[in-house]
Amino acid sequence: MRLENKKPKLIVLLGPTACGKTSWSLRLAKKFNGDIISADSRQVYKDMNIGTAKEPGEWLRIGLRKTFFVQDIPHHLIDFLDPGKQFTISEFRDKALKYVKLAVKNRRQPFVVGGTGLYISALVDNFKIPKIPANKKLRNSLSEKSIDELFELLTLIDPESAKKIDKKNKRRVIRALEVSILSGEPFSKQKIKGEQLFNCLKIGIETDREVLYKRIDERVDQMIKDGLEQEVKKLVDKKYIWELPSMSGIGYRQFKDYFDGKISLKQVVENLKKETRRYAKRQLTWFRRDKDIKWCKTYEEAEELVCRFLECK
RNA sequence: GGUACGGUAGCCAAGCGGUAAGGCGAGGGUCUGCAAAACCCUUAUACGCGGGUUCAAUUCCCGCCCGUACCU
Numbered sequence: 001m002r003l004e005n006k007k008p009k010l011i012v013l014l015g016p017t018a019c020g021k022t023s024w025s026l027r028l029a030k031k032f033n034g035d036i037i038s039a040d041s042r043q044v045y046k047d048m049n050i051g052t053a054k055e056p057g058e059w060l061r062i063g064l065r066k067t068f069f070v071q072d073i074p075h076h077l078i079d080f081l082d083p084g085k086q087f088t089i090s091e092f093r094d095k096a097l098k099y100v101k102l103a104v105k106n107r108r109q110p111f112v113v114g115g116t117g118l119y120i121s122a123l124v125d126n127f128k129i130p131k132i133p134a135n136k137k138l139r140n141s142l143s144e145k146s147i148d149e150l151f152e153l154l155t156l157i158d159p160e161s162a163k164k165i166d167k168k169n170k171r172r173v174i175r176a177l178e179v180s181i182l183s184g185e186p187f188s189k190q191k192i193k194g195e196q197l198f199n200c201l202k203i204g205i206e207t208d209r210e211v212l213y214k215r216i217d218e219r220v221d222q223m224i225k226d227g228l229e230q231e232v233k234k235l236v237d238k239k240y241i242w243e244l245p246s247m248s249g250i251g252y253r254q255f256k257d258y259f260d261g262k263i264s265l266k267q268v269v270e271n272l273k274k275e276t277r278r279y280a281k282r283q284l285t286w287f288r289r290d291k292d293i294k295w296c297k298t299y300e301e302a303e304e305l306v307c308r309f310l311e312c313k
Numbered sequence: 314g315g316u317a318c319g320g321u322a323g324c325c326a327a328g329c330g331g332u333a334a335g336g337c338g339a340g341g342g343u344c345u346g347c348a349a350a351a352c353c354c355u356u357a358u359a360c361g362c363g364g365g366u367u368c369a370a371u372u373c374c375c376g377c378c379c380g381u382a383c384c385u
Contacts, residue, residue, distance in 0.1 A: 017349075042349055052349080088346035118348050127345050134346060166343060169352040179346090191345050250349045274338085279349050285342060 008104045010198035011306060012120055013113045014039075014287060015205035016280035018215045022055050024205060024299050025113040028306060029073040032111075035103035036070075037096050038078040039114025039123070042249045045083045047235060050228045051251030053219065054079060074108075083235060083246040090129045093122040100198070109310065117286035124202070126194035130187065132179045142174045153177060160188035201309040203302050204287055206295040216276045223251065224269060233259070250275050 011034075013025050029036055038044075042052040049056070057070035057079070068075045076099040081087055096112065096119070103110040112120060121127065142150060150173045155162040161176045179187040207215075232255045240247055242256050254271045257263045263271075287293060296302040 040349085041347090086347065089348075090346045093345090116348065118344070122345065125345095129345050132346075164343090166352045169343085171347075171351045172344080175346075187345090193345085245347045245350075248347075248350065252349090276349080281340085282342095283349090286344075286348090289342095 007197065007199040008100070009109070009310065010100060010124070010200045011109065011111050011309065012039075012124060012200060012202040013111060013205070013302070014115060014117070014120060014202065014293070015207070016212060016283040016287075017115055017276060018053070018219050018280065019205040019207045019212060021113055021115065021205060022053070024302060025111055026055075026071055026073060027299060028303065029109075029111055030071075031303065032109045032306060032310060032312075033107075034073065034109045034111045035099070035106075036073055036075045037099045037103075037110055037112045038075060039092070039096065039112050039116050039119040040078070041087065041092075041116045041119060042246070043078045043114075044081045044087050045246045046079055046081060047238075048083055048231070048246060048249075048252070049079075050223050050226050050231045051249070053223070083240050084244060086134075086245055088134075089118055089122050089127075090131075092116075092119045093127060093129060096123045097197075115283050117283060121290075124196070124198065124200050126197050128190070128192040128194055130179045130183060130190040132182045135178055135182060138178055138181065139174055142177060143170065147173065150174065150177065154180075157181065158186035158188055160186060164188070200292075201305065202290070202293045203305060204293040204295040205302075206297050212280060213277050216280060217273050220269060220273045220276060223272075224265075229255065229265070250279055 011028070011032075013021055013028065015021055025034075025036055028034060040052070042048065043054045045052070048054070055070045057068050057075060059066050059079075060069050061067075062074075068079050077092070077095055100110040100112070100123070112123060114120065122129065145153075147168060147170050150170065151162065151167050154165070154173055154177055158176060158180045161180070165172055165176060167173075176187040179190060183190065228251065232252055235247065235252070236255075236259065242248065242253060247253060251272060254268050254275065258265060258268045294305055296305065
């Protein structure tokens with residue numbers, strides 16, 4: 001108990017896309033002297049603003065360090081990466097950890113805010129991620145094989161993983177092989193959770209599915225009005241290819257067929273709405289199994305929880 | 314009014330004398346270096362209505378209703 005209290009307090013605000021994380025997080029951060037660490041795999045990219053629903057902000061120099069501010073609240077891990085670059089969970093975990101610690105050191109309350117469940121887990125549950133970076137050569141040679149061959153190989157090298165992994169998921173099977181081969185140790189033995197580093201309050205924003213879907217539709221329409229097409233066009237003109245992780249996100253990849261003259265803008269909008277809804281569904285599936293999440297219907301409930309958690313008054 | 318074509322689950326759609334593919338959508342799930350990704354599972358006693366032929370009709374015939382196109 002005493003040990004628990006010594007751990008820094010971390011507040012996580014999560015929920016499916018378009019549930020209102022940004023606005024809640026800003027209110028909470030203003031009230032509780034917060035720093036926001038974004039856990040969003042797409043908002044990391046520069047020049048991808050409309051499609052990722054990034055709140056407008058500006059980079060300001062504080063001392064030696066430049067920080068992205070949204071309404072006077074410092075935001076980290078947002079708007080900093082070239083869309084041509086890759087960002088991975090390992091990098092997220094390390095950087096997020098750094099920013100959380102920095103906030104604590106500066107006596108500011110860290111808020112982790114986002115919808116990328118895996119990223120949040122990696123930080124909160126202290127994942128020890130195998131230090132085996134993507135090996136292009138190996139991946140290429142492996143992807144030439146059929147999924148069945150690969151799976152058979154995995155059964156030989158790492159039967160434990162083979163038992164659990166999706167047999168048809170080439171990407172996952174290849175990664176398991178990659179780690180096992182390059183490290184010389186089975187992947188299954190390397191999926192380790194360290195001791196929890198934080199005393200953590202997880203708040204989920206609860207929204208009716210129907211209401212959420214309606215908000216998604218409206219948000220997509222707004223994105224189009226705000227000039228999403230031009231934003232994507234600019235990225236394409238800058239030679240960012242569709243195969244990039246950044247360009248494969250919702251809001252971007254849907255424009256490929258449109259620019260190729262295969263579908264109309266109306267169809268883009270429809271696809272965009274549809275895929276965003278499906279994405280929200282997947283996020284909910286992810287969050288559902290985390291029983292620690294305190295689901296709140298209103299902002300006031302969330303604020304109350306935070307208040308109690310921080311023992312303020 | 315006439316001619317042609319069509320009417321199959323929420324939507325699209327194949328099929329055909331022996332009670333019916335698939336896709337979309339929807340829902341559920343997996344998740345440790347692409348995670349807004351990738352992958353998996355589930356889903357409905359659906360053949361417009363009424364007759365007839367037949368051992369048997371969603372499938373053939375007749376009539377009706379509805380839709381679409383064209384003609385007058």
